[in-house]
Amino acid sequence: MAPSVQDLRRLDLNLLPVFIALMRERSVTRAGEVLFLSQPATSAALARLRAVLKDELLIRNGKLLEPTPRAEALLAALDPALGAIAGALSEATPFDPARDAHLFRIGWTDDVAMAAKPMLARLWQVAPQCQLVIRAANYRTIPGMLESGEIGLAIGFMTDDLPALAKQRVLRRGNFQVLRAAETPPVDLDAYCARPHVLVTPRGDLTGFADTALERLGRSRRVVLGVPEFGLLRQVLLGTELLCTVSDALVEALMAPEAGGGLAADPLPFPSPESVMRMAWRSALDHDPAEEWLRAQVVAQLARR
Incomplete structure (x- = not known):
């Protein structure tokens, strides 16, 4: 029998986003952070859901x-429906970067930061009311930062081992090159x-994929x-015999006309993994018009064109 209007009136529909967040985060604290709710408010919402639906829904197992099973079935039914509603509302309230305010939280790697400098200048020009928080991140920390909600968007050379709540897109696939001072031999x-x-090594180790x-x-x-950090490479390499193995995206940034001359690059002289730059974002922000606009700027x- 199809649910009636009376059935829907028993449930506060504001509880549904809480349910979705709890299912994705598997933590009352993290779900509250995603929804900007306190932990007591999130716990109270879960208690109301349990009472209305007459099911425990989520049972603590360690942390x-x-x-x-009832919660899994509900998620399978509700997630597509709420996604469609979010998409419809997003289309009804487009984001105007020239007028609208929005806080963007991005995590990216040091090499991406160098390649993205022109994008930052454009963002400040076309979205003057917006705020941008950039967090230092790497392939080890990005999954956790996305999962916790510290960032909404991540950009970097990372693997595809990302949280289930994240979506991703490959921005470019490339190779590694050997960067050197231009006056030294190929x-x-x-x-x-x-x-x-x-070696650029935030953790202080002195081995990388090239050694393997x-x-x-x-x-x-x-x-x-x-x-x-990669920003030190120019001053380190110039006037020395030093070599550094970097992605071709970083080579483009360091050898751009505005970066200054003095550097050259050669193909890596042995087989190596692909360098893959990815953009990843929280699924909850997939239909957010402001976040969609930001991702378009990143692309x-x-x-790679």
Whole structure:
């Protein structure tokens, strides 16, 4: 029998987004953060849902809440419907960057930050009422930052091992190159192994994927310097024999006319993994018109054409 209007009146429809958030986050605290609700308010909403639906819905298992079969069935039915409603409302209230205010929270890696500088200038120009918070992130921290709601959008060279609540798009696929001072000779495999290397290493370790690839070939390299960020590479490389293995996106940023001259790049002289720049965002923001606009700006600036 189809539900009646009287059935719907028993349930405060404002509880449905709380239910969706609880199912995605599996935590009262994190669900409240996503919805900008206090923990007591979120707990009270869960109690009301349990009372109305006559089911525990989520049962604590260690630190996480595990859904009951009834909750799983409800999510399967409600998620598409609420997504359609959100999409319809988004279409009805478009985002005007020239007038509307919005707080964007982005996490990105240091190399992406260098490639994205032109985008920042454009954002401030076309969206003067908006605020932007940028968080330093990397492939290790991005999944947790998305899951906790610290950021709504992540951009970086990362794997596809992302939380279930995240959506993603590949912005560009490329290769790695060897960056060097322009006055030094081009690099082949022997030169790569003989010359000293600098490694960008926020954690302070001095090995990377290149060392693993060289080991398979029975070769090795000598890393003599570790630096915490890519922004230091220009001053480190100029006037030295140092080499640095970086993505082609970073090569483009460092060798752009406005960046200044003095650097050159060679293809990496051995097989290596692809460098994949991804954009990932929280599913809850998928139909948000402001966030859709921001993602379009990212694609226009960073996606390979």
